Amino acid sequence: MSLWQKIADFLGSFSDGTGLAGGLASIFDPDNWLPGGRDAAFTMSIVALSAKMAVADGVVSRREVITFHRLVDIPEGADKHLDRFFALAQQDVAGFDTYARKVRKLFADSPATLEHVLDALFEISTADGLVHEEELAYLAAVSDIFGFDTVRFEQIAAQHVLLPSGHRDPYAVLGLAPDATDEEVRRTYRRLVSEHHPDRMVAKGVPEELMGLASAKMASINTAYREVTQARGTRPVLLASPAT
Incomplete structure (x- = not known):
């Protein structure tokens, strides 16, 4: 049975008053997903x-929903089940910390995977053009649960700030200062590719449906590296294509 069929059956039992039905707290308890496998829980x-x-700022925009669909690979016919779960999650009165702790527990050995999740949340928060105070507080709390300190959170946040041109600062994306040497740029780029390449995420057990998170991160790294090297008049040698 596919992951999305399990989701459909799970939601069906909730609606029909069987299985784990009995309240939103039950359907959203991540531990209830473990019988369906690590993939389902994650x-x-x-x-x-x-x-x-x-919903952190009280309003769910169309762009936020579209951004989520871009980051998560949803097979044809399964989107209605995901949309329903997404809508129910917005109504759930339980705190988000349960889900954040589950994600950290499942991938405690892969900080890069946790960073991809935080990146995805930032992408959703910036989909409408700005990050609201409530959203930033939410992101900071999730980051703390994931084990990132304040300095690392600010570095990740800086990667998502848009310049007046509408683009991200390539140095911020790479985690470098503008005066970094060419060698530092190359070395940092190679390290980031090694840490965030989608193949590495697969090896860590990230579900196929969430490869969009890794691909988006890799594309961002490649774009930043290309912009930095071209601005310096050097030829970029990409180690992975944005479409990887």
């Missing part, structure tokens, strides 16, 4: 975190 925790992110 994926649905991400769905819940994303839904909470979208």
Whole structure:
């Protein structure tokens, strides 16, 4: 049975008053997803975190929902089940910390995976053009649960700030100062590719449905590296294509 069929059956039992029905707290308890496998627990925790992110400022915009669909690979015919779960998660009165702790527990050995999740939440928060105070507080709290300190959170946040040109600062994306040497740029780029390449995420057990998170991160790294090297008059040698 596919992950999305499990989701459909799970939601069906909730609606029909069987299985785990009995309240939103039951359907959104990540531990109830473990019988469906690690993939289901991780994926649905991400769905819940994303839904909470979208509603953090009290308004869910169309762009936020579209951004989520761009980051999560949803097979044809399964989108209605995901949309329903997403809508229920927005109504859930339980705190988001349960889902964040589940994600950290599942990927405690892969900080890069946790960073991808935080990146996705930032992407959703910036989909409408700005990050509201409530959204930033939510992101900071999730980051803390994931084990990132304040300095690292600010570095990740800086990667999502848009310049007046509408683009991100390539140095911020790479985590470098503008006066970094060419060698530092190359070395940092190679390290980031090694840490965030989608193949590495697969090896860590990230579900296929969430490869969009890794691909988006890799594309961002490649774009930043290309912009920095071209501005310096050097030829970029990409180690992974943005479409990887």
